[in-house]
Amino acid sequence: MVLRDKSVVLGVTGSIAAYKAADLASKLTQAGAAVDVVMTRAATEFIAPLTFRSITHRPVSSSMFNAPTEYEIEHIALAERADVIAIAPATADIIARLAAGIADDLLCCTVLATRAPVILAPAMNVNMWENPITQENLERLRARGFRVVEPGYGAMACGATGAGRLADTERILGTIQQVLGSGGDLAGKCVVVTAGGTQEPIDPVRHIGNRSSGKMGYALAEAARDRGAEVTLISAPTSLAEPVGVETVHVQTALEMRQAVLDAVSTADVLIMAAAVADYRPANAGKTKIKKESAADMTLELVRTPDILSEVKGGLVKVGFAAESEDLVKNAVAKLKEKGLDLIVANDITAADSGFDVDTNRVVLIDGKGNQEELPLLPKPGVAHRILDRVADILAAKKM
Ligand SMILES: Cc1cc2nc3c(=O)[nH]c(=O)nc-3n(C[C@H](O)[C@H](O)[C@H](O)COP(=O)(O)O)c2cc1C
Structure with missing residues (x-):
């Protein structure tokens, strides 16, 4: 949502990874951003401007002296229009030119002339990346407020293996969203979100788990980040990638989750418990694998796990989830009453398109005053923002 109607200048430079910028341009455009692609001359050797023009439905610029007529003085117009400039991939060359303040092409001039935040996603051979000259240039740019999306590690087109691969599109996208959302309605707020389903060991190879995928909690963490919050995500095991710009704490059991939550909430303004925490755990988890015995049946003794939400004291806003199959x-x-919550998100888990392990959710929001709001079926990021709208209202009402 944070990308809708935003002006993103996407700089593309002469790296073998330039083709990956097409995917980024596509995702930014699909999210509702107006994407103006500025290519260096070298970039046009790797990918045609036509690709970006077709994806963004906007003119693509690569020369200061042969600009499309839409802009009067193009580098200034783009620099002023931009809400954010992202250069992906960023070559060693553009990093050096920007660090030195050189303005010899349209992309450098646009960056030099802007007041918008600038994000660099470097991509280069491992030796170029590790070269102290490149690292010093980046350090200089970081000190000037440039945001750097660290490259990944792996096999490169040149045959080498090491650091220098362009970061995944999702990481670059997440960074752009975080930067754009930094002044949002949760700016300055500290939000703790739990996600996923805890696993309670029976023995070293088996556990009691549940069907939570973590998608709702991760969507909440990303949405809070995109509204400017400082977010801690306490995650039970999931298959989801750690969100960019969110401090993620991994836990397995209900007891570990309890400790992580109690540690995190001391400085928090908001706690949102979206995790499916086991109510019971095996009383005596085997230290070695339990062997199949001759008896046909076996009985597991279970004990209650602590009720984390009830243990959290203090004036912070508390939001719980109720996954229910009836009433x-x-x-x-x-x-809501039993745990002293400010808001509860009631989830009907019997519907196929709502609740566990799907991308959509249908929920009812109920606040401490008894107000109920039934939301339509929405993608989980949409549900997350509707929940955070209510959280922002509660924070304002509490003058927090
Ligand atoms: C096949 C090929 C691949 C290249 N890949 C990269 C790269 O991934 N990263 C990089 O910094 N330079 C790379 N270069 C070198 C740059 O293209 C070169 O430094 C160029 O001057 C960059 O110009 P620009 O920064 O204006 O785009 C590559 C060159 C060639 C011929």
Whole structure:
């Protein structure tokens, strides 16, 4: 949502990874941003401007002296229009030219003339990357407020293996979203989100788990980040990638989650418990694998896990989830009161398109005053923003 109607200048430079910028341009455009691609002359050797023009439906610029007529003085117009400039891939050459303040092409001039935040996603051979000259140039740019999306490690087109691969599109996209959202309505707020389903060991190879995918909690963490919050995500095991710009703490069991939450909330303004935390755990987890015995049945003794939300004290805003298969609202209201919550998100988990392990959710929001709001079926990021709208209102009402 943070990308909608934003002006993004996407700089593309002469790296073998330039083709990956097409995917980034596509995702930015799909998210509603107006993407103006500025290519260096070298970049046009690797990928045609036509590719970007077709993806963004906007003119693509590569020369200061042969600019499309839309802009009067193009580098100034782009520099002023931009909400953010992202250069992906960024060559060693552009990094050096920017660090030195050189203005010998349209991209350098645009960066020099802008007041918008600038993000660099470097891509180059491992030796070029590790060269102290490149590192010093980057350090200089970081000190000037440039944001650097660290490259990944792996096999390169040149045959080498090491650091210098362009970061994944999702990481670059996440950084752009974080930078754009930094002045949002949760700026300055510290938000703790839990996600995923805890696993309670039976023995070293087996556990009791649940069907939570973590998608709702991760969507909440990313949405809070995109509204300017400082976010800690406490994650039970999931297959999801760590969100960019979010401090992620990995836990496995309910007891570990309890400790991580109690550690994190001391400085938090908001706690959102989206994780599916086991209510019971095996009383005596085997230290060695339990062998199949001759008896047909076996009995596991279970003990209660602590109720984390009830243990969290203090004036922070507390949001819980109620995953229910019957009496949705009644059960959710009871949970809200019992745990002293400010808001509860009631989830009907019997529907195929809502609840566990799907990309959409259908929820009812119930606040401490008993107000109910039934949301339509929405993608989980959309649900996350609707929940955060309510959190922002509660924070304002509490004058926090
Ligand atoms: C096949 C090929 C691949 C290249 N890949 C990279 C690269 O990944 N990163 C880099 O910094 N330079 C790379 N270069 C070198 C740059 O293209 C060169 O430094 C150029 O001057 C960069 O210009 P620009 O920064 O204006 O785009 C490559 C060159 C060639 C011929």
